Amino acid sequence: MTRVYISRDMASVALGADDVARAFEAAGCEVVRTGSRGLFSIEPLVEVENEGQRIGFGPVGPADVATVLDGSHKARLGNVADLPFFAGQQRFTFARCGIIDPLSLQDYAEHDGWRGLDAARAMPPQAVVDAVKASGLRGRGGAGFPTGVKWQTVLEAASDAKFIVCNADEGDSGTFADRMLMEGDPFCLIEGMAIAGHAVGAGHGYIYIRSEYPFAIAAMQEAIALSAARIAPFTLEVRVGAGAYVCGEETALLDSIEGKRGQVRAKPPLPALQGLFGQPTVINNVLSLAAVPFILAEGAEAYATIGFGRSRGTMPVQLAGNVKHGGLYEIGFGITLGELVNAIGGGTASGRPVRAVQVGGPLGAYFPPGMFDLPFDYEAFAQAGGLIGHAGITVFDDSVDMAHMARFAMEFCAVESCGKCTPCRIGSTRGVEVMDRIIAARDSAPAVPAERHWEGYLQKALHSRTPDRIDTGLEAQTTLLRDLCDTMKYGSLCALGGFTPYPVLSALDHFPEDFGAPAPIKEAAE
Amino acid sequence: MQQEDTVRLIEDWTKTHGRTRDRLLPLLHMLQEEIGFIDDAAIPAIAKNLNLSRADVHGVVTFYHDFRRAPAGRHVVKFCRAESCQARGAAAMEKAAAERLGVPMGETRPDGQVTLEPIYCLGLCAIGPNALVDGRPVARIDTAALERIAQEIAA
Ligand SMILES: Cc1cc2nc3c(=O)[nH]c(=O)nc-3n(C[C@H](O)[C@H](O)[C@H](O)COP(=O)(O)O)c2cc1C
Ligand code: SF4
Ligand code: FES
Numbered sequence: 001m002t003r004v005y006i007s008r009d010m011a012s013v014a015l016g017a018d019d020v021a022r023a024f025e026a027a028g029c030e031v032v033r034t035g036s037r038g039l040f041s042i043e044p045l046v047e048v049e050n051e052g053q054r055i056g057f058g059p060v061g062p063a064d065v066a067t068v069l070d071g072s073h074k075a076r077l078g079n080v081a082d083l084p085f086f087a088g089q090q091r092f093t094f095a096r097c098g099i100i101d102p103l104s105l106q107d108y109a110e111h112d113g114w115r116g117l118d119a120a121r122a123m124p125p126q127a128v129v130d131a132v133k134a135s136g137l138r139g140r141g142g143a144g145f146p147t148g149v150k151w152q153t154v155l156e157a158a159s160d161a162k163f164i165v166c167n168a169d170e171g172d173s174g175t176f177a178d179r180m181l182m183e184g185d186p187f188c189l190i191e192g193m194a195i196a197g198h199a200v201g202a203g204h205g206y207i208y209i210r211s212e213y214p215f216a217i218a219a220m221q222e223a224i225a226l227s228a229a230r231i232a233p234f235t236l237e238v239r240v241g242a243g244a245y246v247c248g249e250e251t252a253l254l255d256s257i258e259g260k261r262g263q264v265r266a267k268p269p270l271p272a273l274q275g276l277f278g279q280p281t282v283i284n285n286v287l288s289l290a291a292v293p294f295i296l297a298e299g300a301e302a303y304a305t306i307g308f309g310r311s312r313g314t315m316p317v318q319l320a321g322n323v324k325h326g327g328l329y330e331i332g333f334g335i336t337l338g339e340l341v342n343a344i345g346g347g348t349a350s351g352r353p354v355r356a357v358q359v360g361g362p363l364g365a366y367f368p369p370g371m372f373d374l375p376f377d378y379e380a381f382a383q384a385g386g387l388i389g390h391a392g393i394t395v396f397d398d399s400v401d402m403a404h405m406a407r408f409a410m411e412f413c414a415v416e417s418c419g420k421c422t423p424c425r426i427g428s429t430r431g432v433e434v435m436d437r438i439i440a441a442r443d444s445a446p447a448v449p450a451e452r453h454w455e456g457y458l459q460k461a462l463h464s465r466t467p468d469r470i471d472t473g474l475e476a477q478t479t480l481l482r483d484l485c486d487t488m489k490y491g492s493l494c495a496l497g498g499f500t501p502y503p504v505l506s507a508l509d510h511f512p513e514d515f516g517a518p519a520p521i522k523e524a525a526e
Numbered sequence: 527m528q529q530e531d532t533v534r535l536i537e538d539w540t541k542t543h544g545r546t547r548d549r550l551l552p553l554l555h556m557l558q559e560e561i562g563f564i565d566d567a568a569i570p571a572i573a574k575n576l577n578l579s580r581a582d583v584h585g586v587v588t589f590y591h592d593f594r595r596a597p598a599g600r601h602v603v604k605f606c607r608a609e610s611c612q613a614r615g616a617a618a619m620e621k622a623a624a625e626r627l628g629v630p631m632g633e634t635r636p637d638g639q640v641t642l643e644p645i646y647c648l649g650l651c652a653i654g655p656n657a658l659v660d661g662r663p664v665a666r667i668d669t670a671a672l673e674r675i676a677q678e679i680a681a
Contacts, residue, residue, distance in 0.1 A: 173608030321613035326652020
């Protein structure tokens with residue numbers, strides 16, 4: 001019987017993989033459902049096994065069974081791993097994703113699974129923490145905090161009950177690596193969490209998954225049941241979110257697990273000392289925890305040799321939005337933004353010029369192609385007025401209206417604000433109003449400017465919300481926008497209110513022409 | 527579902543799953559799954575079984591976008607509005623969806639056949655515009671895909 005491999009990843013299914021799988025089953029093939037390889041322009045992808053080799057075809061529809069099986073299908077790709085998109089990657093965390101049956105314990109063990117956990121359990125906890133420190137691993141959830149240092153704090157905290165919490169809330173637009181890993185290699189995350197449990201002395205773990213990820217929830221629940229004996233005495237359970245973006249913030253997430261409104265807690269106390277149910281808690285992103293089995297199995301050195309500056313190891317970068325070859329690209333830090341977007345992503349899907357990319361989700365900055373030489377590195381991005389975040393890159397073509405995107409950033413903040421602090425809760429709503437006035441002023445023909453007394457415009461703009469008494473002109477409102485962003489940046493408790501100014505101000509600074517101001521002077525065209 | 531059935535559902539569930547406060551979200555998810563929404567009338571029973579105040583339960587129900595306080599339509603279309611889908615033309619498709627389905631974003635059609643809701647990212651960001659149609663993911667939504675969705679909903 002011919003064996004074929006077809007992904008069961010939510011993205012593959014959204015593109016029709018279930019119908020394709022049914023068609024191959026009907027034709028008498030043995031169909032193995034895998035995770036996704038991570039390149040969506042070739043999905044649904046079918047790999048036919050032939051003398052131990054896999055020959056890929058994609059995209060494939062349910063009517064293509066015969067031509068795929070006889071090898072004449074025009075979308076024949078050969079060995080998928082040899083495609084340029086995959087050949088250039090350094091897959092440490094995603095080594096198995098797309099290759100194995102995600103829920104086969106046998107597949108997992110045969111592909112180096114559990115080696116990290118076995119190595120860790122043969123070591124004293126401090127040695128495991130030391131290995132994670134030596135790897136240079138930094139939190140992949142956004143803030144880039146050294147994972148080993150966090151674990152050290154929890155290890156040293158005295159308590160009978162400690163917890164490992166996995167942050168699988170992945171709310172950033174443009175990111176899907178957590179989802180792909182949970183669907184494509186759930187045992188890897190489980191192994192990472194069991195290692196963390198051993199390292200800090202925690203007996204129980206929670207995986208908090210957003211409700212928008214039904215496939216990942218099902219895969220993790222099944223994988224936990226299957227591997228319970230393997231990771232015992234460590235135990236795990238899944239908790240499902242309820243559509244609140246802010247619950248990705250670690251303290252809001254803890255409150256949500258505790259059954260409360262997902263509101264951000266003031267720090268200190270650090271979750272590492274007083275986290276879930278008041279106990280010492282490791283809270284890490286999916287990718288941080290899933291990087292750990294490799295580090296323990298291959299050694300900290302193997303991980304740390306890859307990278308750039310203080311950003312060590314690999315980053316599963318996600319190419320999203322209007323990009324030709326969107327998907328997951330795991331690579332050592334240091335690759336430039338331009339290489340990712342143009343060389344690997346192939347530019348826009350629409351074929352129009354790239355105008356902007358947003359890196360790091362809804363709280364990340366917009367960059368113009370003029371800044372594409374930026375290396376992927378936490379410090380370099382911070383210096384350029386942005387952030388890597390969870391390493392999602394959203395590509396926009398030249399049809400984008402950046403004032404509209406700035407408005408959306410404010411609107412998203414208003415929708416998702418937890419309400420705890422005023423700059424975020426009120427500021428975001430005022431921000432939407434200011435953006436509406438800017439867009440209205442921009443769109444109304446710029447007639448001869450009326451006589452205005454600019455000195456007092458901020459005062460005047462703030463004076464009243466009655467439209468006829470506000471200076472609704474572009475300059476007054478743009479100044480007001482900057483002032484508002486300043487208040488949000490410095491006056492918010494967490495990064496939702498505090499970082500929303502990044503997309504807003506970067507749009508304003510790099511694309512002033514969309515805000516009715518003169519375009520910046522372009523450097524010499526290449 | 528009758529009020530006493532809801533109360534029994536809550537009591538039975540808490541008997542097997544526990545009555546600690548951290549059970550609140552799983553309980554609300556279960557109720558929404560079984561009944562389709564969180565009825566205000568169920569709040570006293572939830573509060574009683576988990577030993578919380580009614581205000582506390584109300585606060586949680588209203589905080590999370592997922593929990594509905596009124597029944598949805600027979601079909602639910604959750605349309606992604608986040609940045610990556612916007613970069614692929616989601617705003618125009620959202621408008622087209624609202625027109626074709628005959629219901630504004632965030633509302634249920636008067637005949638109760640369909641609810642159109644916003645969702646912020648499904649993790650399918652390279653193949654948008656995306657939606658969940660009755661829980662099933664649909665990618666690369668264009669006019670033809672919209673037509674298929676509309677047919678499905680009319681049935
Ligand atoms: C509004 C907001 C949303 C966040 N969303 C996520 C998320 O979805 N996933 C995540 O891992 N971290 C998220 N974070 C970061 C977490 O607060 C925290 O830094 C992270 O879980 C720590 O894990 P790490 O050290 O492994 O990155 C978010 C932060 C904020 C302020
Ligand atoms: S910044 Fe916004 S989300 Fe963060 S704590 Fe304040 S109100 Fe809540
Ligand atoms: S932005 Fe729509 S699926 Fe991520």
